[in-house]
Amino acid sequence: MKRVAIIGGGISGLAAAFHLEKARAAGADLSYALFESSKRLGGSMHSSRVEGCLVEAGPDSFLTEKPWALTLCKELGIDDQLIGSNDAQRKTYIVVKGRLIAMPDGLMFMVPTKLVPTALTPLFSWGTKVRMACELLHPPRPMEDDETVCELVERHFGAEVVDRLADPLLSGVYGGDANKLSARAVLPRFVEMEEKYGSLSRAMIAAHNKMRAMAGKQPPRPLFSSLKDGMQQMVDAVTARLDQSSFRMSTRVRGTYHENDRWRIAMDMGGSEAFDAVIVATPANVAGALLEGVDRDLADDLLGITYSSSVTLTLGYHMDQLKHLPPGFGFLVPRSEGRRMLACTFVHNKFPHRAPAHKGILRCFLGGARDEAVLNLTDDEIIDTVRAELKEIVKLDARPMFDRVYRWRGAMAQYESGHIARIARIEKRVKEIPGLELAGNAYHGIGVPDCIREGTNAANAVAQTVSAAATPQAR
Ligand SMILES: Cc1cc2nc3c(=O)[nH]c(=O)nc-3n(C[C@H](O)[C@H](O)[C@H](O)COP(=O)(O)OP(=O)(O)OC[C@H]3O[C@@H](n4cnc5c(N)ncnc54)[C@H](O)[C@@H]3O)c2cc1C
Numbered sequence: 001m002k003r004v005a006i007i008g009g010g011i012s013g014l015a016a017a018f019h020l021e022k023a024r025a026a027g028a029d030l031s032y033a034l035f036e037s038s039k040r041l042g043g044s045m046h047s048s049r050v051e052g053c054l055v056e057a058g059p060d061s062f063l064t065e066k067p068w069a070l071t072l073c074k075e076l077g078i079d080d081q082l083i084g085s086n087d088a089q090r091k092t093y094i095v096v097k098g099r100l101i102a103m104p105d106g107l108m109f110m111v112p113t114k115l116v117p118t119a120l121t122p123l124f125s126w127g128t129k130v131r132m133a134c135e136l137l138h139p140p141r142p143m144e145d146d147e148t149v150c151e152l153v154e155r156h157f158g159a160e161v162v163d164r165l166a167d168p169l170l171s172g173v174y175g176g177d178a179n180k181l182s183a184r185a186v187l188p189r190f191v192e193m194e195e196k197y198g199s200l201s202r203a204m205i206a207a208h209n210k211m212r213a214m215a216g217k218q219p220p221r222p223l224f225s226s227l228k229d230g231m232q233q234m235v236d237a238v239t240a241r242l243d244q245s246s247f248r249m250s251t252r253v254r255g256t257y258h259e260n261d262r263w264r265i266a267m268d269m270g271g272s273e274a275f276d277a278v279i280v281a282t283p284a285n286v287a288g289a290l291l292e293g294v295d296r297d298l299a300d301d302l303l304g305i306t307y308s309s310s311v312t313l314t315l316g317y318h319m320d321q322l323k324h325l326p327p328g329f330g331f332l333v334p335r336s337e338g339r340r341m342l343a344c345t346f347v348h349n350k351f352p353h354r355a356p357a358h359k360g361i362l363r364c365f366l367g368g369a370r371d372e373a374v375l376n377l378t379d380d381e382i383i384d385t386v387r388a389e390l391k392e393i394v395k396l397d398a399r400p401m402f403d404r405v406y407r408w409r410g411a412m413a414q415y416e417s418g419h420i421a422r423i424a425r426i427e428k429r430v431k432e433i434p435g436l437e438l439a440g441n442a443y444h445g446i447g448v449p450d451c452i453r454e455g456t457n458a459a460n461a462v463a464q465t466v467s468a469a470a471t472p473q474a475r
Pocket of ligand 1: 041045057058062286408411448
């Protein structure tokens, strides 16, 4: 029997374990062991109930458009637990000079597609609006260098759009800095659109019309999906399907060694286990450290992927305390506002099932690539900072019923300029090392569905190689 080690029990490692378990159930002669340094599985996916409200410590949902999380939920038999975001309430605000301004109708990610709302919005100056109109005339252009998001967006729409949209949106998704993130890695669709159409607005309108025609009369799908009892439900459902004897909990892996086509996994607590293949599903910088003795160049490339940290603070209120809050999903705070909060989600509007009718939940994000120091504040300092900013921005002075602070140190990979070339080098090296696969949010997408796809692909590749090695005559 072939043995596979999976290092890291976040959703990437769990998705890998689930697919190895499926292969095993289908007759593959393999077993697996899942090494997780903490006491719990799920990594940054963690939900809990506080006073009847659902509190998400990390991700609260995933993009419906990316199919891999939905597919996993179906395979796990929990698709009846899926919920969609309440898109009828989808309105997001940007803080401009301390005031909330709604993002205009027709803005797709950061690209304007409707003339009248764009012309009327107070979100942009007249200079920017004229620039947006002229953008429709941009000729097609191949991207030669690996531009940053900031450079690409500024070329099309100007610096104000970088400040008020691109930077806050990317802070929300990556905890990242638009000045450093690679356009090709983070916004590949924009790069393709520019190559084909020139104008991003024209390309977005064409894509939108095509999607509407394809969808026909079907009702639009919600932008975000989640689970009734939170993202933890996915973690629990996967865990229940795995071989329980495979878990090596509270077991930090210290190093991996590749000798005579076998892998030795050394543990922090001492001792080691031997395997035929290994899936490293930790953050890339940990993967780099673990693979230092196996391949120096690979390790250097992995160690070169930087990470940002973040803090989420969930505040629970009685609904009557929130009556002055505007409708919508929440707001984003541009860096130029000089505040610590990056974003605030009105959870009870985005997913009404997550709070009883008389309660409301605000989830605030801090940190990101430019404010690592926020992690060193005490919980009380974080809560006081956020409450003071909420008071100034949305006039919310009430004392919350409860608060929960979560710190995520080095959790979000940053796809900086050069990312695509770096990943190509990493993948080339990995292919040359028998029995090694990588999975996680550092490579081809940061979101939960991307991580599930990565874990699935890693498991399928390993299952294929170990079964091919076991039955050479079948080839
Ligand atoms: C605050 C926050 C909000 C987010 N919001 C969303 C969202 O709304 N939607 C979305 O799609 N995505 C979101 N993301 C991104 C997404 O949640 C992550 O990219 C994804 O969960 C990462 O999963 P992973 O398994 O690759 O890594 P992780 O969850 O980081 O898991 C890695 C695991 O490896 C373990 N480990 C590390 N080193 C070792 C070692 N040496 N030995 C053994 N084990 C080790 C860790 O303990 C951890 O459990 C969010 C992320 C954060 C932090």
